[in-house]
Amino acid sequence: xxxxxxFNIAVIPGDGIGKEITPQAQAVMEKATEGVAQFNxxxxxxxxxxxxxxxxxxxxxxLDEIKKNDAILLGAIGDPRIKAGVLERGLLLKMRxxxxxxxxxxxxxxxxxxxxxLANPGEIDFVVVREGTEGLYAGAGxxxxxxxxxxxxxxxxxxxxxGVERVVRYAFELAMKRRKHVTLVHKKNVLVNAGxxxxxxxxxxxxxxPEVTHDYLHIDATTIFIVTDPGxxxxxxxxxxxxxxxxxxxxxxxxxxxxxxxxxxxxxGEYPSMFEPIHGSAPDIxxxxxxxxxxxxxxxxxxxxxxxxxxxxxxxxxxxxxDIAEKGSTERSTEQVGKDILARL
Amino acid sequence: xxxxxxFNIAVIPGDGIGKEITPQAQAVMEKATEGVAQFNxxxxxxxxxxxxxxxxxxxxxxLDEIKKNDAILLGAIGDPRIKAGVLERGLLLKMRxxxxxxxxxxxxxxxxxxxxxLANPGEIDFVVVREGTEGLYAGAGxxxxxxxxxxxxxxxxxxxxxGVERVVRYAFELAMKRRKHVTLVHKKNVLVNAGxxxxxxxxxxxxxxPEVTHDYLHIDATTIFIVTDPGxxxxxxxxxxxxxxxxxxxxxxxxxxxxxxxxxxxxxGEYPSMFEPIHGSAPDIxxxxxxxxxxxxxxxxxxxxxxxxxxxxxxxxxxxxxDIAEKGSTERSTEQVGKDILARL
Ligand SMILES: CC(C)[C@H](C(=O)O)[C@@H](O)C(=O)O
Ligand SMILES: CC(C)[C@H](C(=O)O)[C@@H](O)C(=O)O
Numbered sequence: 001x002x003x004x005x006x007f008n009i010a011v012i013p014g015d016g017i018g019k020e021i022t023p024q025a026q027a028v029m030e031k032a033t034e035g036v037a038q039f040n041x042x043x044x045x046x047x048x049x050x051x052x053x054x055x056x057x058x059x060x061x062x063l064d065e066i067k068k069n070d071a072i073l074l075g076a077i078g079d080p081r082i083k084a085g086v087l088e089r090g091l092l093l094k095m096r097x098x099x100x101x102x103x104x105x106x107x108x109x110x111x112x113x114x115x116x117x118l119a120n121p122g123e124i125d126f127v128v129v130r131e132g133t134e135g136l137y138a139g140a141g142x143x144x145x146x147x148x149x150x151x152x153x154x155x156x157x158x159x160x161x162x163g164v165e166r167v168v169r170y171a172f173e174l175a176m177k178r179r180k181h182v183t184l185v186h187k188k189n190v191l192v193n194a195g196x197x198x199x200x201x202x203x204x205x206x207x208x209x210p211e212v213t214h215d216y217l218h219i220d221a222t223t224i225f226i227v228t229d230p231g232x233x234x235x236x237x238x239x240x241x242x243x244x245x246x247x248x249x250x251x252x253x254x255x256x257x258x259x260x261x262x263x264x265x266x267x268x269g270e271y272p273s274m275f276e277p278i279h280g281s282a283p284d285i286x287x288x289x290x291x292x293x294x295x296x297x298x299x300x301x302x303x304x305x306x307x308x309x310x311x312x313x314x315x316x317x318x319x320x321x322x323d324i325a326e327k328g329s330t331e332r333s334t335e336q337v338g339k340d341i342l343a344r345l
Numbered sequence: 346x347x348x349x350x351x352f353n354i355a356v357i358p359g360d361g362i363g364k365e366i367t368p369q370a371q372a373v374m375e376k377a378t379e380g381v382a383q384f385n386x387x388x389x390x391x392x393x394x395x396x397x398x399x400x401x402x403x404x405x406x407x408l409d410e411i412k413k414n415d416a417i418l419l420g421a422i423g424d425p426r427i428k429a430g431v432l433e434r435g436l437l438l439k440m441r442x443x444x445x446x447x448x449x450x451x452x453x454x455x456x457x458x459x460x461x462x463l464a465n466p467g468e469i470d471f472v473v474v475r476e477g478t479e480g481l482y483a484g485a486g487x488x489x490x491x492x493x494x495x496x497x498x499x500x501x502x503x504x505x506x507x508g509v510e511r512v513v514r515y516a517f518e519l520a521m522k523r524r525k526h527v528t529l530v531h532k533k534n535v536l537v538n539a540g541x542x543x544x545x546x547x548x549x550x551x552x553x554x555p556e557v558t559h560d561y562l563h564i565d566a567t568t569i570f571i572v573t574d575p576g577x578x579x580x581x582x583x584x585x586x587x588x589x590x591x592x593x594x595x596x597x598x599x600x601x602x603x604x605x606x607x608x609x610x611x612x613x614g615e616y617p618s619m620f621e622p623i624h625g626s627a628p629d630i631x632x633x634x635x636x637x638x639x640x641x642x643x644x645x646x647x648x649x650x651x652x653x654x655x656x657x658x659x660x661x662x663x664x665x666x667x668d669i670a671e672k673g674s675t676e677r678s679t680e681q682v683g684k685d686i687l688a689r690l
Pocket of ligand 1: 088089092093244278534535565
């Protein structure tokens, strides 16, 4: 006898290749959880097409509907027809903030069968724990004398002890399940106010985790080590903007953001968490059925793990690893990659 | 008959390997300008040792002495005995701001004979024009409830049309002498206030340079392309913090920051400009006489070019290129590298 658990999942395919890769991720989720879980999907038509059709990006009513779900599966957001930032801020960042996604979890792993642009990549297997609700993403700042020679534009990074502590704690907990090392990345020699607070809180929390070692690197030095010695990292802990930057660089050294999943996690469980590939909507290849759904499928695995379906999550990851090891460099359609991974489950 | 021009040069060897590499750079400057220029050096004892001895980092009086010079040659600043940021902000950044070094010029070139960590680096030859007096480096920001669970720490990025326009203009002028392409790097989909202003001013200035093409990249995407396609860049134009980050990453892909020079330039000529390697004081290898002086020597070449000694500057660069091509990977002492480059002049 099995207990089938039922989950409500909000699906937001979004823009460009988001629409093509999301169904593959859903198919894999289904198969991997057969007999143990059942998903009721609610599709949300959000993104560029919707915005161009009726001007809606994300209303409070839609947000309330989304909140009724246990988790969110997102494809990708962004469209060249729309001014950069409008959808990103109005939809993606709005969800991260409204749903208090304070952990932005981004694993970087170099899979066997993937070619890194590095000559000697070595083993790469680290996770970036990026803060998701503060820093320069707070939307604070403004302009005076806009459009003139006297314009002054500001951007304010807001960091609270509350916001920092919860992500620091998460990073140390995660390190306990991994190789027990946390690297704080900041720029505390220049951004002294925020940097000192991050370091203080890391030191305080670290005292509760005597088994976990920790060190510190400036963001600039970090971009060097990601290229020259990525194997040194286990858990990287950093703020919203620095996390944005280094996860893209990390995606590049593990052979492309096409293999990089992410979770926007509300670890307190108050709101549904959201899972998405770190790549964008790739308008240049959208509509051709050639986008690689691997990052979306790995995001679905993260979603399952978050829901407590650890076994299904691991089985997807094992299937993806095997698929990449065997077929990594073969050109395949979006659907074919999905099918190949399904077949391994 | 030759006209010997006389210049006053402030020399600040600074900390760690700074003290070892600076004399080599001076020797090369001397030799390359024999008969055309004469330098009166004033050594400034600034950095960690001075600070530990008498508490002085940089007084207004010392700054006034420094201002009397035509240019500044700096080694490196930073010492593990002193809290991160104290010397960097009190000395290095203080000079950049007090001397209005609004252009931070950082060429990235992969020299023949240098091994890049990239498997297929291709040709890499771009220059980052980093703004030097604004942004998150302005020192604006603060903390409330410091040290408590209620602490809020802010960092404010301040950007003025004046500050942005002068660096944009410099980048387009520089592009005219190069491959005529400018890439603006920012994060305008999130940092809308500053990002929109940067983009507006780039568009306005670009209209005056019809021969120069320009495009835009987000900072996160830029860190990908520096690894996957660095050959696409000619002139990268960016703000203070983004410039700090990508020049270190760029230094890594061209085989290490040991080959990367930089100029902190007051292009209006009101104050002396300052030239320094982008690498730090490397306390781990300091005192052993094994630090590579190449970046310091290339910084001296930039200094000479800034003083109008173009011919000497080019001759140093040619000598350095030849030296690296022949001996790039050989282990040599600091002094030996200096001697080898001198011998080629
Ligand atoms: C699209 C953009 C707003 C977003 C970010 O900056 O967080 C993206 O780059 C990411 O990393 O998820
Ligand atoms: C030492 C530090 C303050 C400095 C900076 O951040 O500008 C350094 O990293 C650089 O790039 O010159």
